[in-house]
Amino acid sequence: MGLGFTIIPKYLDVILLGCAWTIGITLAAAILSFIGGILFAVIALYAPWLIRQPFRLIEWLFMGTPLLLQLFLIYFGLVQIGIDLPAFVAGIIGLGLHFAVYNSELIQTAILSVDKGQMEAARTLGLSRTEALRKVVVPQAVRAVIPPIGNNMIALLKDSALVSVIGVSELTLSAQRVIGRTYRPFEFYLMAAACYYVINLAMEWLQRKIERRISISR
Amino acid sequence: MTDPSHFVEIRHAQKSFGALEVLKDISLTVERGQIVGIIGSSGSGKSTLLRAINDLDPLTGGEVWLDGVQVNQKLSHRKYEKHINQMRQQVGMVFQHFNLFPHMTARENVTMAPLMLKGISKEEANTLAKEQLDKVGMLERIDYYPSQLSGGQKQRVAIARALAMKPKLMLFDEATSALDPELVEEVNLVMRKLAEEHMTMIIVTHEMDFAASVCDRVLFMDQGVVVEEGPPDVLFRNPTQPRTREFLRKHLEGAK
Ligand SMILES: Nc1ncnc2c1ncn2[C@@H]1O[C@H](COP(=O)(O)OP(=O)(O)OP(=O)(O)O)[C@@H](O)[C@H]1O
Ligand SMILES: [Mg+2]
Numbered sequence: 001m002g003l004g005f006t007i008i009p010k011y012l013d014v015i016l017l018g019c020a021w022t023i024g025i026t027l028a029a030a031i032l033s034f035i036g037g038i039l040f041a042v043i044a045l046y047a048p049w050l051i052r053q054p055f056r057l058i059e060w061l062f063m064g065t066p067l068l069l070q071l072f073l074i075y076f077g078l079v080q081i082g083i084d085l086p087a088f089v090a091g092i093i094g095l096g097l098h099f100a101v102y103n104s105e106l107i108q109t110a111i112l113s114v115d116k117g118q119m120e121a122a123r124t125l126g127l128s129r130t131e132a133l134r135k136v137v138v139p140q141a142v143r144a145v146i147p148p149i150g151n152n153m154i155a156l157l158k159d160s161a162l163v164s165v166i167g168v169s170e171l172t173l174s175a176q177r178v179i180g181r182t183y184r185p186f187e188f189y190l191m192a193a194a195c196y197y198v199i200n201l202a203m204e205w206l207q208r209k210i211e212r213r214i215s216i217s218r
Numbered sequence: 219m220t221d222p223s224h225f226v227e228i229r230h231a232q233k234s235f236g237a238l239e240v241l242k243d244i245s246l247t248v249e250r251g252q253i254v255g256i257i258g259s260s261g262s263g264k265s266t267l268l269r270a271i272n273d274l275d276p277l278t279g280g281e282v283w284l285d286g287v288q289v290n291q292k293l294s295h296r297k298y299e300k301h302i303n304q305m306r307q308q309v310g311m312v313f314q315h316f317n318l319f320p321h322m323t324a325r326e327n328v329t330m331a332p333l334m335l336k337g338i339s340k341e342e343a344n345t346l347a348k349e350q351l352d353k354v355g356m357l358e359r360i361d362y363y364p365s366q367l368s369g370g371q372k373q374r375v376a377i378a379r380a381l382a383m384k385p386k387l388m389l390f391d392e393a394t395s396a397l398d399p400e401l402v403e404e405v406n407l408v409m410r411k412l413a414e415e416h417m418t419m420i421i422v423t424h425e426m427d428f429a430a431s432v433c434d435r436v437l438f439m440d441q442g443v444v445v446e447e448g449p450p451d452v453l454f455r456n457p458t459q460p461r462t463r464e465f466l467r468k469h470l471e472g473a474k
Contacts, residue, residue, distance in 0.1 A: 115317075117313060117315055117317035118317060118319065120274060120313070120317065121311075121313065121317035121318075121319070121376075122319075122331075123274070123306065124272060124274065124306055124309075124310075124311040124380075125306065125307070125330075125331035125335075125379070125380070125383055126303045126304070126306040126307035126331060126335050126383065127303070127331060127334065127335070128299060128303055129299075131334060135330060135334065136319055139321050140319075140320065140321055143321060214321070
């Protein structure tokens with residue numbers, strides 16, 4: 001059996017649907033990981049000891065264990081305590097929290113490296129510490145780490161293939177299913193790879209756009 | 219405890235950083251509309267004293283009063299936060315390194331705090347920004363970011379930012395020390411303008427000529443104490459203390 005790419009159009013809709021799932025899950029998880037990252041960072045640096053503890057547990061769980069296990073735990077494990085999430089939601093939460101922990105590390109370092117005159121100037125005007133963090137310190141910290149966060153988001157895109165193990169028909173699983181029917185692994189895995197490549201390009205473009213937009217303001 | 223009758227009153231201020239005693243029993247009063255200069259060599263405690271007034275560097279002993287209210291009063295943590303934020307709104311501060319918010323335009327730098335703390339509308343904030351930036355001659359750069367401004371322009375925006383809170387008192391900590399010499403005058407000009415409007419000001423400075431021309435009274439600090447104070451023409455021309463004379467002589471040599 002030689003190569004035959006002419007078979008691709010017949011299954012294009014399945015692949016494109018998988019693509020859509022991958023994009024959707026990646027975007028939702030990216031947003032969750034961004035907001036979660038800021039939240040975790042502020043908690044790690046400023047919350048009272050008692051509040052920090054459960055978050056340290058979350059941090060350990062999401063940094064110290066395989067993502068695969070985290071997805072199983074959220075999808076299969078939580079059912080036992082009555083939390084029955086749709087597979088794609090479990091996937092978004094798993095990916096989102098996993099990368100939130102990594103983003104939080106970056107943001108924490110960035111917050112600490114914001115000049116302390118910034119906090120002082122804000123406090124001098126009468127802002128509370130929380131207000132000063134929200135309006136002055138955190139926005140500057142986040143701007144400084146957009147490039148490394150962008151790298152995390154590319155990793156997130158790649159790891160989104162893992163949600164196939166809990167049955168979400170994202171790009172990789174869709175390709176697999178088509179291959180099961182057509183016995184054309186080379187063609188369809190290449191096709192999927194091309195899709196990831198395009199999404200990757202789009203994300204890099206988006207990152208550059210965000211960077212340019214906010215770098216004027218530095 | 220009786221309310222002091224002075225506008226600003228510092229009573230027996232004492233401050234230690236660990237074992238290092240930086241302020242040693244300093245008392246000082248400033249009346250409404252007065253301009254007081256503080257001079258002294260590096261490390262003498264000028265900034266620490268200034269920063270104690272709005273509790274940025276809390277005193278370890280003594281009291282600070284502003285307009286009949288004790289700034290550093292003992293309160294529970296939560297109450298104190300509320301109180302001190304209230305007090306700080308009434309005291310403008312200008313830093314050596316400007317500390318403008320780099321992610322905000324001049325307009326946003328000026329309006330951020332009034333918008334958050336005074337509940338003014340967007341339009342009112344706009345008017346306020348124009349008014350304050352016009353006052354410091356920066357209206358044309360209202361939508362510039364700090365990175366697009368010179369040092370002197372940055373400092374003028376920083377002054378506008380402080381003035382936008384309509385403070386009763388302005389504190390200047392070496393506002394021109396980080397500036398290239400040719401940019402100093404534009405900032406001094408703004409400060410002179412404030413003086414003409416009878417703004418109460420406490421100015422830490424290394425510029426003796428400026429202090430002499432704008433201040434009602436000048437304090438010379440050394441090693442955590444006020445060595446000598448008086449009207450500028452007396453303090454600069456006929457200082458009574460040897461340490462003051464020494465400092466001024468060295469300063470004059472340094473300036474040459
Ligand atoms: N946060 C701090 N921790 C420890 N020591 C400090 C701190 N801030 C100031 N000091 C010390 O307190 C002393 C007085 O400092 P301060 O900044 O008030 O001096 P200054 O008169 O403003 O000097 P300069 O002209 O250099 O600004 C110095 O010896 C300084 O090292
Ligand atoms: Mg100083």
